[in-house]
Amino acid sequence: MNRDQIAIVQDTWQQVLPIAEVAADLFYDRLFELDPDVKDLFAQTDMSAQKAKLLATLASTIAGLNTSATLLRDLEELGRRHAAYGVRPAHYELIGEALLWTLERGLADRWSHEAAEAWAAAYALIAGQMQKGAKASQQSNVRRAM
Numbered sequence: 001m002n003r004d005q006i007a008i009v010q011d012t013w014q015q016v017l018p019i020a021e022v023a024a025d026l027f028y029d030r031l032f033e034l035d036p037d038v039k040d041l042f043a044q045t046d047m048s049a050q051k052a053k054l055l056a057t058l059a060s061t062i063a064g065l066n067t068s069a070t071l072l073r074d075l076e077e078l079g080r081r082h083a084a085y086g087v088r089p090a091h092y093e094l095i096g097e098a099l100l101w102t103l104e105r106g107l108a109d110r111w112s113h114e115a116a117e118a119w120a121a122a123y124a125l126i127a128g129q130m131q132k133g134a135k136a137s138q139q140s141n142v143r144r145a146m
């Protein structure tokens with residue numbers, strides 16, 4: 001991500017914050033519409049707590065895009081935990097789609113081509129790093145099984 005893209009993501013995130021709870025509802029509704037099977041992963045989950053956790057993690061990730069030394073490691077750890085929740089690579093595509101869809105609706109006329117590109121880049125970074133962690137955890141599980 002370049003500096004301009006980071007600034008766009010951070011600015012538009014500030015604009016989404018006042019409607020964050022509605023956006024989180026929209027996001028999970030859209031996700032379950034895109035793939036109803038994903039609901040099974042959240043069968044035992046307290047969804048209002050989950051929405052708060054997702055928003056908090058996105059907030060700290062976005063704030064840390066140009067400052068945090070531990071951001072990448074934290075995302076890897078998050079991805080490692082997600083592998084244990086049963087999250088698979090194809091799920092990351094769905095989440096990316098639901099996220100951009102939600103942001104586009106939430107930001108309405110403040111959404112732009114540049115914002116779409118910047119968010120796609122941010123999500124690629126987040127999902128890429130999480131999947132790196134997931135892969136590493138699978139490899140260490142295979143090693144343990146051998």
Ligand code: HEM
Nearest residue numbers: 038041042044045053054057058081085087091092095126
């Ligand atoms: C932007 C990417 C994502 C972020 C920031 C994120 C964030 C989080 C956070 C903060 C938690 C709380 C538990 C923890 O910290 O380990 C969590 C749990 C979970 N996430 Fe994600 N997640 C992402 C992607 C995904 C994807 C792609 C899926 C699959 C559909 C998914 C499914 C789940 C499930 C099943 C749980 C466990 C819920 C429970 O505790 O019952 N997440 N996520």
